[in-house]
Amino acid sequence: MSTLARKQGVGAVIWDYLTTVDHKKIAILYLIAGGFFFLLGGLEAMIIRIQLAVPNNDFISAGFYNEVLTMHGTTMIFLAAMPLVFAMMNAVVPIQIGARDVAFPFLNSLGFWLFFFGGVFLNLSWFLGGAPDAGWTSYASLSLASPTHGIDFYVLGLQISGLGTLIGGINFLVTIINMRAPGMTYMRMPMFTWATFVTSALILFAFPPLTVALIFMMMDRLFGGNFFDPALGGNTIIWEHLFWIFGHPEVYILVLPAFGIFSEIFATFSRKRLFGYSSMVFATVLIGFLGFMVWAHHMFTVGLGPIANAIFAVATMAIAVPTGIKIFNWLLTMWGGSIRFTTPMMYAVAFIPSFVIGGVTGVMNAAAAADYQYHDSYFVVAHFHYVIVGGVVFALLAGAHYWWPKMFGKMLDEKLGKVTFWLFFIGFHLTFFIQHFLGLMGMPRRVFTFLPGQGLETGNLISTIGAFFMAAGTIVLLANVVITTVKGKRVGNDPWEDGRTLEWAVSSPAPEYNFAQTPLVRGLDAYWIEKMEGKKGLTPAEPLGDIHMPNPTILPFVMSLGLFISALGFLFHNDYGWGLPVGIIGLLITLVAMFFRSIIDDHGFHIPKEEVMEAEKKGAGA
């Protein structure tokens, strides 16, 4: 059963990835799918910027602009940033805690395929009558009035992919609580693992409100409900609250892993232990906790009243404190370190001022009285792009360069990596810095064009030029990936030479069982400790033996496909006769797959000890 060292044809490789339950392969799937949606969202961003490059532009129509803008936001948050974060988590966390896989490999695969089919479903809307056009927040009073099926695609697509995210979050919680190697106490967990842990808890608590909101919207739009229609006794504000009770923690779901990635990078390339590790842990938990009590700062202008606005304003400003702790810890990690400016480190260093700008405008937005001025202006657009691009996207690019050798066994080219960095960094600030001022000068967000002679021309043109820089950076990155894949040289366990955590102790890429022997963890930065004592490998915590592995299975794919078909059926059930039966058939496919999952006794298989020893000798060398 072992797939070690076996040449495969194309079909076999595809089948292997469709059925895999290995966290490392699922990470690659997340990376490819998330990367694809990132390019798609980027393309939509380019369309937006071209349309806004000059006043009174007619590059695209107003209606199409609304669709592009909605899909840009939705795609980037749900289909690009989230899965790319999951790609990093899957690639790294199980190895960082010394585990052979996640706690529920089957669910891991199910989570991916649900996300994937949800994303594909959402994007089908382009070809089936029009994409959603009520903004990524899809406020009910607007989205209930949308005449096309776009919003229905949004609701059902996000419902399916949200299920996948929830499953993934629970999986990582259980994995980190239960699967840590002997000696890996909570306070010895690498910072990225801690970030993943808190993020997963946020996913666990933040996604149910979204699920509820989407079900309400589905009922209203497809099944004659009226949760949100005031004319029928509903209340349109319910959507806003539910959306932001999810939506604000979502911001931290994205940015905490980014903090985790940068914490690893700062420590590695400063060749120093992370400064203030325990305060970092504390700050991460505190941000996660406070993240649930600030959602109404997105709704200051709704009319909650001065008391509610004041409470949420103060709670929001409080988050700046733990975030500030983190910023200072990163600075002090670099202080006195022997710093190497590799590509990931350049992103990390650039992240600090970029993110601080985003944080400062965040506190400005948090002042409720002032927010009446900023609300729905380009100032807000500039703010959240500084946080999400300057924080999350920088982290994902840095993480991709940093862990690329661990995922694929080859180093991305450093020279091209730096070209990408500079293009992206310059482009990013060129695009978004000027938008602060466009907002302050009165340019509202989500408008498809603007008039000449209002002082908005130069700013918008600069912003568009910046977007082209970022696009160029992305193209260089893609070229880098292709060149590396074709010509790159295989690397050893620890290609950056200063790896501190367990993932650098196993071969690149890690063997499918990760560790031939579960390691014994003797402190924070377990691998660094062993290296400093002159050892080549880790101290094993168990004798070499047969390794128990889970069987690959196609069932997660089938379950997700069933939900996809079902959603398509129910979406059209008011228009066509085939809608209802197709919807029911889709659900049946999922249920039958779940039934088989329940009755088939799948005990997995064992990799015999001899095979493990042979693989280790061949250069795995864990």
Next chain:
Amino acid sequence: MANHTHVQNPKVDVAYRRKKNAEEMKHQIISFTLMIFLTLIAFFAVGYEGFSAWFSVPFILLLAVVQVIFQLYYFMHMSHKGHELPALFLYGGAAVAFITIWAFLTIVWI
């Protein structure tokens, strides 16, 4: 992980474990009796004409909370060692749910 504290060798400390089980059984019977009693009170509170809905609804909700706590601690073993994390997440979830409902009752015009 080495924290499989609840998976012990069954042959160890038979006498101790027996005593512990007997004690636990006692707690379960007491809480079970109390739960039936609380349910009867709840039925009574709803049925009795003298109480207005403004009293009986919060009252039976309170009884429900007590019952949930009994259920969790005496029947689902949350009082045992090694259940700290599930407890943390349970209370975390309850807190988030509470804040949500609180907000809906106070600042949303339902």
